[in-house]
Amino acid sequence: MTEERGLSEILKDGKQSHVVFCSSQPLATFYAVFSTVLRQPTGHYLLHHDPNTEAFIHLMKAVDPDKIQFI
Structure with missing residues (x-):
């Protein structure tokens, strides 16, 4: 089962007293990546x-089995 939720809804649910969840920054990062x-x-x-750039990732798409291009 899947459910489509917005980031604000997820963060609101995470603030409920019975939910032990307090990581809005990592969640916002995942949301941005998956939205892209x-x-x-x-x-x-x-x-x-790349561990040298820490907060940045590259999204690459295979266009040919022997080649990968950066998007």
């Missing part, structure tokens, strides 16, 4: 994180 990925056409993608 969902806007892309169907295909094979790779999210690449």
